[in-house]
Amino acid sequence: MREFTLAFMGLSLLLLSVPTRTHAKSDALVDCVYPGEQLGNALSDLAAQLGYQFEANPDDDVQLDQTIWVLARNAKPEQAAAWISASSGWHVNIDHAGRRVKIVEAEPETVNAPEVRAFDVSKQVNDFVEYQDRFGERVEQEGAETGGPTSAEQLQLVAEEVLDNGFDMSFSGSAVGRRLIFTAPRRHISQVDEFLALIASTQGGESRDLALDRDHRAHLASIKSDTMNDTAPVSTVLWQLFKDCQSPVFLDRSILDWLSIEDDLSEISPGVYANHREALFALAREQEFAVDGALGAIRLQMLDWEGSGSYRVFEVTKLLEQIEEDYKEMKTDDDLVEGYTGDIQREGGVNIIVRALEQQLENAGHSAMVLSYGSRVVVVGGVELVDTAVEVLKALGWDNAPEPGEDK
Amino acid sequence: MKRTLLSLAALTVLFTFANADSHEGTAVSVRSYGETGTTVLERVASEHELTVRVDDEAGFYGNSALWMVGDHLSLDQALMAISKGLGARVTHNKETAQIELVLSDEPAKGLKTKGYDVSVLAGQFIEYVNDYGQPQYEEGGEEYSASEYLSFLIDELLVSDEGTWPEGSVVGDRLLYTLEARRHDHIRELLALLMSEHGGESGELAKMRELTETLDAARYSGEHSATPISSVLAGIFVAAKVPFVLNADFVEVYGDWHVDYEQATETSALTALHEVLGMVEDDEPAVLGVSEGVLTVSLDPYTTLRTYRVVDVEELLQKLDVAYQRQRTSPGKQDGFARSLKDDGGVDVIIDALYTQLSAEENNSEISSYGSRVVIRGGPDEIDAALGILEEMGWEKPQAK
Numbered sequence: 001m002r003e004f005t006l007a008f009m010g011l012s013l014l015l016l017s018v019p020t021r022t023h024a025k026s027d028a029l030v031d032c033v034y035p036g037e038q039l040g041n042a043l044s045d046l047a048a049q050l051g052y053q054f055e056a057n058p059d060d061d062v063q064l065d066q067t068i069w070v071l072a073r074n075a076k077p078e079q080a081a082a083w084i085s086a087s088s089g090w091h092v093n094i095d096h097a098g099r100r101v102k103i104v105e106a107e108p109e110t111v112n113a114p115e116v117r118a119f120d121v122s123k124q125v126n127d128f129v130e131y132q133d134r135f136g137e138r139v140e141q142e143g144a145e146t147g148g149p150t151s152a153e154q155l156q157l158v159a160e161e162v163l164d165n166g167f168d169m170s171f172s173g174s175a176v177g178r179r180l181i182f183t184a185p186r187r188h189i190s191q192v193d194e195f196l197a198l199i200a201s202t203q204g205g206e207s208r209d210l211a212l213d214r215d216h217r218a219h220l221a222s223i224k225s226d227t228m229n230d231t232a233p234v235s236t237v238l239w240q241l242f243k244d245c246q247s248p249v250f251l252d253r254s255i256l257d258w259l260s261i262e263d264d265l266s267e268i269s270p271g272v273y274a275n276h277r278e279a280l281f282a283l284a285r286e287q288e289f290a291v292d293g294a295l296g297a298i299r300l301q302m303l304d305w306e307g308s309g310s311y312r313v314f315e316v317t318k319l320l321e322q323i324e325e326d327y328k329e330m331k332t333d334d335d336l337v338e339g340y341t342g343d344i345q346r347e348g349g350v351n352i353i354v355r356a357l358e359q360q361l362e363n364a365g366h367s368a369m370v371l372s373y374g375s376r377v378v379v380v381g382g383v384e385l386v387d388t389a390v391e392v393l394k395a396l397g398w399d400n401a402p403e404p405g406e407d408k
Numbered sequence: 409m410k411r412t413l414l415s416l417a418a419l420t421v422l423f424t425f426a427n428a429d430s431h432e433g434t435a436v437s438v439r440s441y442g443e444t445g446t447t448v449l450e451r452v453a454s455e456h457e458l459t460v461r462v463d464d465e466a467g468f469y470g471n472s473a474l475w476m477v478g479d480h481l482s483l484d485q486a487l488m489a490i491s492k493g494l495g496a497r498v499t500h501n502k503e504t505a506q507i508e509l510v511l512s513d514e515p516a517k518g519l520k521t522k523g524y525d526v527s528v529l530a531g532q533f534i535e536y537v538n539d540y541g542q543p544q545y546e547e548g549g550e551e552y553s554a555s556e557y558l559s560f561l562i563d564e565l566l567v568s569d570e571g572t573w574p575e576g577s578v579v580g581d582r583l584l585y586t587l588e589a590r591r592h593d594h595i596r597e598l599l600a601l602l603m604s605e606h607g608g609e610s611g612e613l614a615k616m617r618e619l620t621e622t623l624d625a626a627r628y629s630g631e632h633s634a635t636p637i638s639s640v641l642a643g644i645f646v647a648a649k650v651p652f653v654l655n656a657d658f659v660e661v662y663g664d665w666h667v668d669y670e671q672a673t674e675t676s677a678l679t680a681l682h683e684v685l686g687m688v689e690d691d692e693p694a695v696l697g698v699s700e701g702v703l704t705v706s707l708d709p710y711t712t713l714r715t716y717r718v719v720d721v722e723e724l725l726q727k728l729d730v731a732y733q734r735q736r737t738s739p740g741k742q743d744g745f746a747r748s749l750k751d752d753g754g755v756d757v758i759i760d761a762l763y764t765q766l767s768a769e770e771n772n773s774e775i776s777s778y779g780s781r782v783v784i785r786g787g788p789d790e791i792d793a794a795l796g797i798l799e800e801m802g803w804e805k806p807q808a809k
Binding site: 267272273274278282285322323324325326327329330331332333335336337338339340341342344347352353355356359360362363364365388391392394395396397 | 461503504505506515517519520521522523527530531533534537538541542543544551552553554555557575576577578579580581582584585586587753
């Protein structure tokens with residue numbers, strides 16, 4: 001009986017141990033406590049947590065001693081790899097089958113199985129054509145209006161510009177009639193899907209990354225401390241700000257190439273501010289970087305004019321109608337000095353709004369990417385930037401309140 | 409008296425605070441006769457339970473000499489005046505309970521975006537253009553809408569103390585600005601004066617008028633030999649009990665200038681002030697201005713001056729229109745006249761005449777217009793002189809209600 005019991009226990013342990021190893025891909029969570037860590041050390045630690053090997057790339061170009069900054073706990077390994085990739089500028093791949101963590105040179109599409117997906121964009125195209133017919137900017141050059149991209153191609157271009165972050169998010173889309181076809185990893189396809197849905201909506205809306213960024217900021221706003229510095233390295237202030245933060249955080253490569261976080265000094269004391277969200281704003285202003293949400297984490301970056309999954313789509317048809325009336329009312333008699341005979345189409349249609357947004361966001365200290373597709377305006381950036389854009393649009397008379405019976 | 413002023417210059421800073429009703433409303437009195445900016449700021453800060461943060465790059469300005477006297481100022485007024493005196497941005501950061509000294513080109517904080525509906529003003533402008541606008545003789549010129557012309561006027565008149573334009577956006581008949589509250593107040597004031605039936609004076613012009621009248625009424629005498637001009641000026645302002653700041657540009661050029669000024673018998677403090685300011689070099693003359701209730705002495709002629717008057721010349725235009733019609737002769741005659749007020753430029757007829765007559769008086773006022781509203785910018789005396797010329801043209805001063 002005792003032998004049987006021991007044998008049963010041994011079998012049970014064996015059975016337990018097997019699933020633990022084979023389920024590493026889907027179940028295992030890792031801690032990424034790499035605030036100012038060397039890339040090589042971080043990847044060795046990540047591999048060790050998974051029970052895998054870190055396979056250093058023999059390519060001399062990869063600097064394993066370069067600094068990365070990632071702080072996250074209980075994260076999925078793939079997320080951790082994505083954050084480390086963004087912070088290092090190298091593509092980190094977790095090879096579960098080979099039980100290896102490695103740096104790959106190839107584009108992610110060739111690493112992760114790509115997906116092919118066709119999107120029917122008839123609704124978006126119809127809305128665009130309707131906008132063009134009524135408000136679209138008049139082209140002075142004869143015949144120029146026939147040589148441009150189709151409405152579907154325009155949509156493809158806008159989607160790519162909004163979502164292409166210049167690093168791991170690149171696309172090879174095709175516009176075929178009123179369909180867009182993309183071949184890309186699932187995460188990218190999912191972002192295209194979300195973008196096209198928001199463009200189709202008559203209410204616009206926020207992307208998931210932006211909504212998540214909002215949650216992360218709310219969490220940061222709940223953290224307070226009485227830490228006071230005279231002056232301290234930026235890395236110290238970052239640690240003070242995020243050490244108790246439950247939301248994942250990473251510094252994008254763009255910021256690590258710009259700042260020397262160990263050597264550059266900051267005068268920001270978290271204790272001076274009402275909460276860590278406010279202190280982060282102050283640090284961002286002082287060191288001239290931006291904060292947004294990306295890859296499910298808080299991202300500190302300097303990617304002015306780069307695309308991002310963090311954006312909001314605004315529907316501005318009613319505002320365009322109001323502006324159209326304004327220009328009609330500002331017409332004077334013909335051929336007078338200081339006279340005006342223009343209209344909304346001559347002034348640029350939706351570009352009037354885009355230009356105002358760009359100018360006022362710049363005045364408020366933001367370097368914003370603002371794009372449009374028909375009567376939809378897309379503002380790319382983090383919570384503060386998008387909220388400032390809302391303030392600007394409201395000052396213009398834009399009203400987001402849905403009319404009764406309107407779809408969302 | 410000379411001894412008193414010399415000791416004033418050597419004296420550092422006397423600093424008092426009036427009754428404090430609340431932290432926000434605490435009145436500040438600043439007396440600095442050449443003390444460093446940082447020293448003054450630290451004293452202000454300690455009395456308000458604030459700390460001072462001097463940005464690394466702005467350290468030079470913190471060590472600059474500040475010449476300023478002002479009593480019962482609000483904290484924001486005092487800091488604005490100190491900004492002018494140091495040539496850097498000094499603000500109260502309520503979030504961090506700090507007084508911050510940063511470079512003047514640092515982005516301002518606490519900006520708000522506001523949209524201004526200018527449809528009524530645009531409508532008046534269009535009415536003016538239709539009635540008096542000059543015919544366009546050349547085709548293909550760039551056209552601007554009524555609201556764009558208004559944004560040009562705002563840019564021209566409301567340049568910031570740091571010399572930047574408000575950078576507005578024009579969307580239909582709305583103007584959009586992202587600025588500090590104080591600068592939004594300036595825009596609101598200008599729009600209100602343009603909308604007003606009879607125009608009117610800007611708040612800063614009214615304040616400057618009040619302060620110069622105070623100076624004129626005050627008596628002053630003194631004997632100064634090889635005395636710093638800053639000290640002499642401070643003595644005059646203090647004697648007249650007029651708040652002042654010597655702007656950084658003035659101090660930089662003339663701070664070490666020593667002058668001889670003898671005024672044995674009492675005279676108006678304003679006369680004394682003009683005599684002393686008249687001693688500086690002709691090619692870099694000093695200009696009196698006002699900022700947030702404090703008289704300023706600077707070398708900046710008009711760029712950042714917000715002392716102006718809006719004059720509605722609609723009735724004068726009507727008179728001139730009739731006058732032009734009456735001068736018409738039959739067509740095709742030698743020495744005949746067939747043009748109209750529109751042909752000669754509408755409101756430009758008035759502005760050209762104003763400039764010609766003002767320049768004869770060496771009056772450097774600047775004149776702009778928006779439809780039938782003429783805006784004259786300058787000091788109280790210069791603006792009064794311009795109004796006198798307008799009256800000679802047939803403009804009637806609005807009756808006080």
